[in-house]
Amino acid sequence: MNEKNKEFVISREFDVPRELMFKVWTDPEHMQRWWGPKDFKVIHSKMDLRPGGVYLYGIRSPDGQDMWGKFVYREIVKPERIVFVNSFSDESGGITRHPMSPTWPLELLSTITFTEQAGKTTVTVRWLPLNATEEERNTFEAGFDSMQQGWGGTLDQLAGYLAKA
Numbered sequence: 001m002n003e004k005n006k007e008f009v010i011s012r013e014f015d016v017p018r019e020l021m022f023k024v025w026t027d028p029e030h031m032q033r034w035w036g037p038k039d040f041k042v043i044h045s046k047m048d049l050r051p052g053g054v055y056l057y058g059i060r061s062p063d064g065q066d067m068w069g070k071f072v073y074r075e076i077v078k079p080e081r082i083v084f085v086n087s088f089s090d091e092s093g094g095i096t097r098h099p100m101s102p103t104w105p106l107e108l109l110s111t112i113t114f115t116e117q118a119g120k121t122t123v124t125v126r127w128l129p130l131n132a133t134e135e136e137r138n139t140f141e142a143g144f145d146s147m148q149q150g151w152g153g154t155l156d157q158l159a160g161y162l163a164k165a
Contacts, residue, residue: 006141008127010148012155016162018116021123022079024162025112031057034161038153044068044091051075055084056093067099071110081113085130104143105129105136123158125151 014021024030032045036059043066044058055071068089075083086108087095098104107130115122127147129140 005128005132005137008140008144008147009124010151010155011122011124012159013120013122014159014162015120017119018079018114018121020162020165021114021121022082024158024165025082025114026076026078028055030161031055034154034157035059036154036157037061037150038157049073049076054093056089056091058091065099068093068096070095079114081111083109083111086110086127101139101143103135103139105132105140107131108140123155 024034026047026049028045028047031047032042035042035045035057039062040059042057043060044056046057047053047055049055051073053073055073056068057070058066058068060066068091069087070089070093071084071086073082073084075081087106088098088104090096095106097106109128109130111126113124113126115124127140129137132140
């Protein structure tokens, strides 16, 4: 890891067992019901859950804009963690630039960990730019506040989904 890279980290505790939490992150049927920014709807959710496999998803914004993204899995350790490279993509999975930020890193190393204590699970998301230019790293670090909001909304959606599940 390059010492210049600052990592984005967010954690949230959920009142569910770790096995269930791992399942809602690793099953495309579950992901379809909660993944993405607040008020976005998942329109495509296809997963090949194995190291080297891909999760390709499409989301639709409240104003009808479609965006695509993908995970390329590096490590899956049930029920402890999932490590993947996250990027924006086109609908066939080709890596694309962030639709609103041309200097956003093309790839982010994402490490999601699940720790259980007394039947509750803490999800921790760690994000780090991968193969990024200095400009991309600066854009990433300048975006910590908006990432806090974005991931906060996604975790809110997850909490709402788990409450109904």
